Amino acid sequence: MNMPIRLGISRCLLGEPVRFDGGHKRDAFLVDMLGRHVEWVPVCPEVEIGLGTPRESLRLEGSLPFPRLITINTGHDHTQHMEAFSKRRLQELNSVGLCGFVFKKNSPSCGLERVRVYNRHGMPNRNGTGLFAQAFRQSFPLLPVEEEGRLLDLSLRENFIARVFGYQRWREFMLTEPDASAMIQFHTRHKYLLLSHSRKHYERLGRLVASAARYTPTGLVVRYGLDFVEALTVKATVRKHTDVLQHIVGHLKEILTASERTELAVVIEDYRNRLVPLVAPLVLLKHFIESYHVTYLKDQVYFDPYPKEFMLRSHVPS
Numbered sequence: 001m002n003m004p005i006r007l008g009i010s011r012c013l014l015g016e017p018v019r020f021d022g023g024h025k026r027d028a029f030l031v032d033m034l035g036r037h038v039e040w041v042p043v044c045p046e047v048e049i050g051l052g053t054p055r056e057s058l059r060l061e062g063s064l065p066f067p068r069l070i071t072i073n074t075g076h077d078h079t080q081h082m083e084a085f086s087k088r089r090l091q092e093l094n095s096v097g098l099c100g101f102v103f104k105k106n107s108p109s110c111g112l113e114r115v116r117v118y119n120r121h122g123m124p125n126r127n128g129t130g131l132f133a134q135a136f137r138q139s140f141p142l143l144p145v146e147e148e149g150r151l152l153d154l155s156l157r158e159n160f161i162a163r164v165f166g167y168q169r170w171r172e173f174m175l176t177e178p179d180a181s182a183m184i185q186f187h188t189r190h191k192y193l194l195l196s197h198s199r200k201h202y203e204r205l206g207r208l209v210a211s212a213a214r215y216t217p218t219g220l221v222v223r224y225g226l227d228f229v230e231a232l233t234v235k236a237t238v239r240k241h242t243d244v245l246q247h248i249v250g251h252l253k254e255i256l257t258a259s260e261r262t263e264l265a266v267v268i269e270d271y272r273n274r275l276v277p278l279v280a281p282l283v284l285l286k287h288f289i290e291s292y293h294v295t296y297l298k299d300q301v302y303f304d305p306y307p308k309e310f311m312l313r314s315h316v317p318s
């Protein structure tokens with residue numbers, strides 16, 4: 001990849017003291033790990049609408065679909081202000097080329113889900129979304145979004161990182177104004193990655209590419225992109241990875257010796273039984289693919305969908 005990966009982020013997660021109490025919520029994984037691979041585009045909606053730091057804290061009140069953003073003690077309504085700001089800021093973000101956004105959980109401005117919305121009796125309903133996050137999702141429905149709290153779960157973290165890097169590859173590919181043959185190459189390189197997420201999407205995209213002649217180059221690429229991005233939102237599982245690993249072994253079966261095949265079968269079975277991490281069969285497969293120069297498999301994005309420093313395939317699945 002040549003272009004920087006730009007991710008939006010709730011500014012307080014970077015350690016900047018912009019919270020209502022003058023504090024921050026620095027997130028070590030985001031700053032110290034993900035931050036080495038992406039360019040952050042920080043946004044603090046509350047500071048950017050002119051509320052100072054420290055400031056009176058806000059909460060969502062009213063109905064779930066149309067909550068108001070209200071200061072807790074003095075009852076000032078900042079909804080209109082926030083909506084106008086969101087419209088303007090999202091237009092700016094549209095020109096930045098974002099590949100995703102990491103939001104601060106529970107915030108009435110930034111929280112993506114389970115944000116409290118208080119009814120007129122002061123009772124909270126925990127199914128709300130922060131006003132800025134809501135507007136963001138409506139403007140950029142295809143972009144990967146997550147909250148920092150959910151990224152503590154390794155399977156959700158893996159899914160988010162895979163989506164961000166997948167989105168970036170897709171974006172770069174689009175910018176090359178590809179023809180049908182480039183589209184087929186892109187699909188071929190992503191076959192096993194797609195299969196590890198969703199067989200349904202994998203098959204649908206295969207059919208689309210096979211009927212490329214029916215579409216204009218732009219029409220084909222756009223249709224492909226919608227399904228490609230959606231496919232990566234489906235979580236990869238141990239069962240799906242095992243299926244992919246066995247497919248790859250099938251490609252190698254005429255090349256490998258009997259003892260190499262046995263060695264692979266044992267490590268894949270250990271992975272299926274959650275005794276070893278995914279990286280164990282992958283390392284062995286990569287070794288054989290390199291040794292026997294199997295170009296088709298060597299080019300599969302599945303083996304390196306994101307930088308290995310994330311170590312997202314190095315834990316034994318639970």
Ligand code: SF4
Nearest residue numbers: 011012044104107110
């Ligand atoms: S949660 Fe959002 S609005 Fe609140 S301090 Fe962080 S960036 Fe600002």
